[in-house]
Amino acid sequence: METRVYFILGDLAACVLAGAAGGWLAHAGVPGDMSSFFAMFIGMFLGMVSGMICGFLLAPFFGAMEVMLPATLAGMIGGMVVAMQNAMAGVSPDDATWMGGAAGVACLAVTYFLQARLHGEVALDE
Amino acid sequence: MSSENQQKWDSAAGLYDLTGGFGPEKRWKGHKTKLFSSMKGNILFMAVGTGLDIACFPQGQQITGIDISPKMLERARPRVASYSGQMTVRQMDIHKMDFEDATFDQVYTSCTFCSVPDPLKGLTGIRRVLKPGGTLHMFEHTGSRIFPFSAMLNFMNPLCRSLGPEINRDTVANVREAGFLVNRVTNVYLDVVKTIEATAPAS
Numbered sequence: 001m002e003t004r005v006y007f008i009l010g011d012l013a014a015c016v017l018a019g020a021a022g023g024w025l026a027h028a029g030v031p032g033d034m035s036s037f038f039a040m041f042i043g044m045f046l047g048m049v050s051g052m053i054c055g056f057l058l059a060p061f062f063g064a065m066e067v068m069l070p071a072t073l074a075g076m077i078g079g080m081v082v083a084m085q086n087a088m089a090g091v092s093p094d095d096a097t098w099m100g101g102a103a104g105v106a107c108l109a110v111t112y113f114l115q116a117r118l119h120g121e122v123a124l125d126e
Numbered sequence: 127m128s129s130e131n132q133q134k135w136d137s138a139a140g141l142y143d144l145t146g147g148f149g150p151e152k153r154w155k156g157h158k159t160k161l162f163s164s165m166k167g168n169i170l171f172m173a174v175g176t177g178l179d180i181a182c183f184p185q186g187q188q189i190t191g192i193d194i195s196p197k198m199l200e201r202a203r204p205r206v207a208s209y210s211g212q213m214t215v216r217q218m219d220i221h222k223m224d225f226e227d228a229t230f231d232q233v234y235t236s237c238t239f240c241s242v243p244d245p246l247k248g249l250t251g252i253r254r255v256l257k258p259g260g261t262l263h264m265f266e267h268t269g270s271r272i273f274p275f276s277a278m279l280n281f282m283n284p285l286c287r288s289l290g291p292e293i294n295r296d297t298v299a300n301v302r303e304a305g306f307l308v309n310r311v312t313n314v315y316l317d318v319v320k321t322i323e324a325t326a327p328a329s
Contacts, residue, residue, distance in 0.1 A: 064267070
């Protein structure tokens, strides 16, 4: 588990930024009158691309895979949640950005949980 | 294939320290230092790059480093010169190493097999230059078995490949397929960044 404050804050910033960007992009790029099923996939795609870009930009400062994977996940989930919510009930651009950012925090928490479970020696029969 | 690969890494040499020298190195330094602390005997270090890993080496070792890119090695020279042991570097393609059979006691890699075009051929070459019973120690990032990370790595791979490394390889399986006995695999980050320790069996 990462314990250095610099990297924890970097991880948090990357995920919030990637989630917010994914949410904003999904709101801007997915029509609100689209079926929520198709909106979900387009939102995921747009969010994943924006998350990946955020990850690439921040990786030199905070670490390679440790930034790119959570940021891409955050963008993907942020884009998915916002696109579906917008298709079902309509969301303002500001709310879309906030929702995406919150999804980013949740994604980081999931990633930290998985890291705590997976870190360390692997049984060789896997 | 070799010259194309060389050109790719020559092009990357100028920005390599900027993109990989701070965040990733600081994040991984403790894990690399721990892995490299077992260095002893005649050591081959694959893909020296700009020599960022040299800061993690224990003092006083006898190390031969290789890299396919002369521009990377040019940038590595000050770090090589300041190493406290005996270290030499040579420009060489991992697929065509001209060392004698059974030359080295240990081989170390650090984020190397994401970038070797034919990983199985490269690993077979390492097995050849290792003495029987010699050990391979790797710090590598690989693909993941966990969804959605597996899908994301596959999705990102074409872009990453064009910039440099592949990010969805099963390096542990490749090490086994090259005939090594895998002794230990340790996850550093999720199941993506890991250390692999293996032995070249007496043939």
